[in-house]
Structure formats: structure tokens, C-alpha cells
Amino acid sequence: MVFDAHSDILNDVTRRRLNGETEILSSCHLPRLKKGGVEGSVFVIWVDPPYTEDYLARTKQIISCARAEIESCEEVRLVTTYDKMQQAASDGKFYIFAGVEGMAAIGEDLDKIDMYYDFGCRDAMLTWNEANQLAAGANSGEDYGLTDLGKRAVRRMQEKHMLLDVSHLNEAGFWDMVNLARGPITASHSNCRALCDVPRNLTDDQLRAIRDLDGVVGLNSFNILIDSDPAAQSVETLARHADHMINVMGIDHVGCGFDFCEFLTDYAMSTMTDNPDSAPIGMKDASEIPNLFACFEKMGMTKEEMDKIARRNFQDLLRRVIG
Numbered sequence: 001m002v003f004d005a006h007s008d009i010l011n012d013v014t015r016r017r018l019n020g021e022t023e024i025l026s027s028c029h030l031p032r033l034k035k036g037g038v039e040g041s042v043f044v045i046w047v048d049p050p051y052t053e054d055y056l057a058r059t060k061q062i063i064s065c066a067r068a069e070i071e072s073c074e075e076v077r078l079v080t081t082y083d084k085m086q087q088a089a090s091d092g093k094f095y096i097f098a099g100v101e102g103m104a105a106i107g108e109d110l111d112k113i114d115m116y117y118d119f120g121c122r123d124a125m126l127t128w129n130e131a132n133q134l135a136a137g138a139n140s141g142e143d144y145g146l147t148d149l150g151k152r153a154v155r156r157m158q159e160k161h162m163l164l165d166v167s168h169l170n171e172a173g174f175w176d177m178v179n180l181a182r183g184p185i186t187a188s189h190s191n192c193r194a195l196c197d198v199p200r201n202l203t204d205d206q207l208r209a210i211r212d213l214d215g216v217v218g219l220n221s222f223n224i225l226i227d228s229d230p231a232a233q234s235v236e237t238l239a240r241h242a243d244h245m246i247n248v249m250g251i252d253h254v255g256c257g258f259d260f261c262e263f264l265t266d267y268a269m270s271t272m273t274d275n276p277d278s279a280p281i282g283m284k285d286a287s288e289i290p291n292l293f294a295c296f297e298k299m300g301m302t303k304e305e306m307d308k309i310a311r312r313n314f315q316d317l318l319r320r321v322i323g
Contacts, residue, residue, distance in 0.1 A: 002289055003311035004033075004041040005123070005218040006099070006167070006189035006257035008264060011048050014065040025073045028263070030094060036289035039311070040085065040095035042123050042188065042257075045116065047102060048264070052130070055105035056112075063119050070096065078120050082319035097318065099123035099188070102168065104132040108149060113156050122322045123188060124157055125165040126150055126173070135173045138199040145172030146180075154180045163321045167218075167257070170199065171206075178209050184317055185213050189220040189257035191241045192248075196227050204248050211249040216317045218257020219245075219292075219309075223280050235282035239295035242309065251305050255314040260285050 009029055016024045033041070043066070051058035070078050077093040079085045088095035098120040104127070106112035116124065126146070127137035134150035136142035146154065154177065157164060164185040166174050177185060187210060193201040202210075202217065210217055219242055220226075223233040226241065245254045261278045262285050282291050296306050 001039040001311055002037045002256055003314050004038050004256050004258050004286070005186070005216075005314050006101075006220075006259050007041045007043050008046050008048075008101075008259070008261065009041075010043045010062055010066045011046060012263040013069045014062045017065040017069060018061070022069075022072065024069055026075055030075055032285055032287045033094065036286040037310075038094075038286055038289065039089060040079075040097070042097045042099040044099040044101040044123070045119075045121065046100075046128060047105065052104070055102075056107070059105040059115070063115075066098075067119070080120050080122055081323050082315065085315070085318070097122055099125075099165070101125050102128035102130070102132070102137075103134055103153065104128075104130065106134075106153075108133055110149070110153055110156050113153065113160070117160050117162065121162065122318070123163045123165050123186070125168050125188075126153060127168050129168060135176075136170045137168045137173075138170045140170060142170065143172060145170065145174075145176040151176065151180060158182055161322050163318065166210075168200070171203075174206055175209075178213065181213055183213070184215040184321055185210060186215050186314075186317060187217045187257075189218050189222075189259040191220050191225045191238075192244045195237070195241055195244055196225055198225060198228075200225055207245060207248045207253075211253045214253075214317075214320070216253050216255045216313045217245055217249070218255045218314070221258040221260060221280055221283055223278050226280055233280050235280050235288075235291045236295055238280055238283070239292060239299060242296065243299060251308055252313055254309050255317075256289075256310060258286065258289070 047055050047058045077088040079095045085095050100116045100121045126135040129137040129139040131140035131142045135146045167187045167190045191201045193203045226233045
């Protein structure tokens with residue numbers, strides 16, 4: 001069974017609900033997730049283009065639609081602690097941790113962090129790819145890290161036992177976060193820069209810093225983070241990223257944060273890549289996650305090692321940080 005530490009499904013839920021649809025999780029997403037062995041996931045609030053003109057309004061819209069959808073779907077349960085996750089799994093529910101992918105919506109008002117927390121967010125990134133009043137994203141073109149306001153936000157998030165997520169920070173922001181961290185951090189959906197040299201991926205020094213804080217990095221299936229050569233953007237190459245992470249950090253610090261995008265709008269995808277097909281060869285969506293673990297088996301991983309990557313490492317991280 002798999003725990004996926006990063007999913008943008010709430011954007012699809014919002015788009016469809018605003019168009020009058022209901023039962024989106026049960027009809028459009030859960031069958032594919034269950035086929036792939038996914039038992040739970042972090043569903044993030046991400047303000048997608050073209051809604052960045054008003055981050056706060058779109059954030060409230062996503063929260064409202066997500067709350068209505070989750071409350072109406074008997075197959076899922078929103079959880080906020082490790083014990084609640086365990087109970088949901090025991091009850092046969094697909095469990096959802098909420099997260100936030102970019103906090104531009106708070107502006108300069110740190111009290112708005114409570115808006116995310118009260119909805120249930122326990123994993124949080126300061127930025128997406130943009131630069132905002134808190135920090136600069138990896139693809140922002142800026143070289144500054146966390147602002148003074150961003151550092152205060154990090155302290156507030158740690159007081160609330162939210163998991164600090166560095167996946168979209170630029171390098172300066174990453175090291176600011178490392179210096180501020182009082183416990184484990186995560187890069188929920190990032191790969192290795194040694195294998196694919198793009199700003200969203202992590203250097204070996206960054207991987208070791210996350211290891212030293214007892215954190216976890218989630219493998220990302222987005223094709224341009226796997227290899228620069230389209231012919232090598234495959235599930236086999238993604239497995240090589242896992243192997244590199246294990247060699248640098250150890251098996252206890254690698255997880256899954258697949259960031260599947262097949263349900264996002266063409267406009268949102270165009271802001272990230274020129275290629276509308278973001279899936280790697282051999283793993284087009286969540287239903288084909290078993291192909292990755294077949295690669296791991298061929299690489300000689302034991303069942304215990306695969307289970308750590310599949311779910312146990314991230315689940316244990318959440319237990320240690322959020323309780």
C-alpha cells in the first residue's frame with residue numbers, strides 16, 4: 001500500500017464543483033488511486049493559474065469546495081493526526097491529510113495561517129514557483145531566500161506542529177528553512193539534481209541536510225524532473241532517482257510524492273511545461289504506481305525496504321511532527 005505525500009486533486013474537485021458536478025472523488029479519482037494501491041494522500045491547496053490575481057479568494061474557494069466534497073464522500077476521511085490516520089485505514093477509509101502549496105494568500109497577515117490549519121492543513125510550503133511576501137520559489141528567478149515575514153511564518157508553523165515542506169523553495173530559501181527548523185522537514189515532491197539538473201530538484205548537499213534533520217523526500221513523477229531527455233523520462237529512470245536518494249540519505253528518508261497532473265487544465269499545465277503530457281513512460285497516472293515498485297524489486301529491494309518508501313517513512317514523519 002502507498003501513501004502519496006503530494007496531490008493536486010483538490011484543484012480538479014474545485015473546478016468540477018464550480019461547474020455543478022458532485023461525487024468527484026468517488027467517480028473520477030478513487031478508482032484510479034485504489035488500483036494503484038494508494039491508501040491515503042496529502043491533498044494540497046494550490047492556487048492555480050489563472051487565479052493568482054486573487055490568491056485569497058481562490059484559496060477560500062478551494063477550501064469550501066474541498067470541505068463540501070469530503071463531507072459528502074463516505075469513502076474518504078480528512079485526518080489531522082497519525083492516530084486518526086490509523087483509525088481511518090482500519091475503518092477502510094481513504095485518508096486525506098490536507099496541505100498547502102504556497103501561502104501567498106496570507107499576504108502580510110500571519111494570522112491567516114490559522115485559515116489553513118483550521119481546515120486541516122498539516123503540511124505547508126511557503127511558495128509555489130512564484131516569489132511572494134514570504135519567500136522565493138525555485139523557478140521565480142530570484143536569489144533571496146525567506147523574508148523576515150517568511151521566517152516569522154515558519155516559527156508560527158512550527159508552533160502549530162505543521163510539517164515544513166521545502167519542495168518549491170529556491171536554494172537560499174531551502175537553507176534558511178534548514179537553519180530555522182527545530183525538527184524534521186520534508187521535500188514532499190522533488191527528485192535528484194545529480195540525475196536531472198533543474199531548479200526544482202535537490203542537490204546531494206540538500207538531500208543530506210534533510211537526512212540530518214531526520215526528514216523525508218518524496219519521489220516526483222513529473223517528467224521534466226526525471227530527465228532532460230524525453231526518451232529517458234520513464235518509470236525506470238524515476239527508480240534510479242530513488243536509488244540515488246538511498247545512496248545519499250539512506251532508505252529511511254525516501255518516500256512517494258508523485259504529483260500526478262493528468263487532471264489539471266491545459267492552461268495550468270502550460271505554466272509548468274511545454275509538453276502537456278507530464279507523465280513518465282510506464283507510469284501515466286496513479287493506477288500504474290505498481291510499475292515503479294516492480295522496478296524496485298528488480299533492483300533487489302526487500303519488501304521491508306519497499307514498504308518504507310511506499311508509506312512507512314512518510315507516515316512515521318507525520319507521527320513525529322504533527323502527533
